[in-house]
Amino acid sequence: MIKVNKDYLKLPGSYLFSDIAKKVSSFAEANPDKKIIRLGIGDVTQPLCPAVIEAMHKAVDEMASADTFKGYAPDLGYSFLRDTIVEKVYKKLGADIKADEIFISDGAKSDSGNIQEIFDRDVKVAVCDPVYPVYVDTNVMAGRTGSYDAATGLWSDVIYMPCTADNGYSPELPSGGKDGFGPDNKVPDLIYLCFPNNPTGATITKSQLQQWVDYANRVNAVIIYDAAYEAYISEADVPHSIYECEGARECAIEIRSFSKNAGFTGTRLGFTVIPKDIKDVDGNMLHSLWARRHGTKFNGAPYIIQKAGEAVYSDEGQKQTGEQIAYYMKNARYILEGLKSAGYTVSGGVNAPYIWLKTPDNMSSWDFFDFLLKEANVVGTPGSGFGPSGEGHFRLTAFGSYENTVEAIDRIKKL
Numbered sequence: 001m002i003k004v005n006k007d008y009l010k011l012p013g014s015y016l017f018s019d020i021a022k023k024v025s026s027f028a029e030a031n032p033d034k035k036i037i038r039l040g041i042g043d044v045t046q047p048l049c050p051a052v053i054e055a056m057h058k059a060v061d062e063m064a065s066a067d068t069f070k071g072y073a074p075d076l077g078y079s080f081l082r083d084t085i086v087e088k089v090y091k092k093l094g095a096d097i098k099a100d101e102i103f104i105s106d107g108a109k110s111d112s113g114n115i116q117e118i119f120d121r122d123v124k125v126a127v128c129d130p131v132y133p134v135y136v137d138t139n140v141m142a143g144r145t146g147s148y149d150a151a152t153g154l155w156s157d158v159i160y161m162p163c164t165a166d167n168g169y170s171p172e173l174p175s176g177g178k179d180g181f182g183p184d185n186k187v188p189d190l191i192y193l194c195f196p197n198n199p200t201g202a203t204i205t206k207s208q209l210q211q212w213v214d215y216a217n218r219v220n221a222v223i224i225y226d227a228a229y230e231a232y233i234s235e236a237d238v239p240h241s242i243y244e245c246e247g248a249r250e251c252a253i254e255i256r257s258f259s260k261n262a263g264f265t266g267t268r269l270g271f272t273v274i275p276k277d278i279k280d281v282d283g284n285m286l287h288s289l290w291a292r293r294h295g296t297k298f299n300g301a302p303y304i305i306q307k308a309g310e311a312v313y314s315d316e317g318q319k320q321t322g323e324q325i326a327y328y329m330k331n332a333r334y335i336l337e338g339l340k341s342a343g344y345t346v347s348g349g350v351n352a353p354y355i356w357l358k359t360p361d362n363m364s365s366w367d368f369f370d371f372l373l374k375e376a377n378v379v380g381t382p383g384s385g386f387g388p389s390g391e392g393h394f395r396l397t398a399f400g401s402y403e404n405t406v407e408a409i410d411r412i413k414k415l
Helices: 016-030 051-061 079-089 106-119 131-140 208-220 286-297 303-312 315-341 365-375 402-414
Strands: 102-105 125-129 158-162 188-192 221-225 252-257 268-274 345-349 355-360 392-395
Touching: 016 079, 051 303, 079 102, 079 221, 079 303, 102 286, 106 131, 106 221, 106 252, 106 268, 106 286, 125 131, 188 345, 208 221, 303 315, 315 345, 315 355, 315 402, 345 365, 365 392
Parallel strands: 125 158, 125 188, 188 221, 221 252
Antiparallel strands: 102 268, 252 268, 345 355, 355 392
16 A cells, blocks of 8 residues: 655645745736736846856757767766866865865755755754755655644754844854753754855854854764855855865865856756765765765756856856846845835845845734735745744845846835
């Protein structure tokens, strides 16, 4: 008799952005005359830059000839892209990363969701709160989060690290374990960090990140470091990679994306770095396990897309994608300054394309969502969708067109 994985049945509702899409679709159907401006999902709007398009055209032409045709990609990805990443990303940061420690994939979302598969079901997971839902939901599916309390929005076996205005939306080290920190059941084995942060837009300094690396090595934990938004960093003391920290090779896995730095949301490309120095308590190399999983479940990102990814790191590619990032950050500044002038309490928008605001008049996150949609025809993301500490907050993204961004914020200011 067939039975489903009961851990899937524990998931409350549907995926956050699916819920938003249904609400917006229903409103649009009932109000066909309304112009809805979407500043909710983090999808880019600017086209791929010329250097990337040129590389893709050349790669397409190669696929038309038997002499240059490419079939399945190598498990880890083509060496031309992995070597380029080493030279253009990690060597520039002074980080000791080898090409065979880089795994090319179809995006950071896939990797951040799949990486948990190589860990034991009983590992204790720590997440920031609020948090990108994929980190928690995929661990729910794997059966390691315990039971869900609908009243609090918390999972019994997840270690939550609240990120609030009081701590600058920066998580504090878990208070469990040795050295007088508290109960052993509050010591994480797997720690998810994302900086610049989604959804709050917050960052931490290199010295703060070093504390996390030192902590992970002290308690023998692994950090999953999501650096999808590092290209938006503008302040000098904010690290672009966790491998800028001493000891990170022994405890950190870094996940990166081409979606936000180069507009690949529709073409899909990312990579994960797993140094060969990371081992579990029995001496098993995480690199080997991920390589086995990668080779079994993934047939490689398309050659055409990997050539496009290589072009991102060319001089022209860096110049052109840099202009796109500046475009989005111009939007972020308009949102940030516009909402502040309207009396909102706002953060983010400096090193990240996300603006995090406190809902007015103690509105719940979803009430404010409905209010904005109905009264201003603007779509954002309810903070509660990212976790309990997100309640009473709201996320707007800077990925719309400048014209739409200006119109959206002007509408909000008039409410």
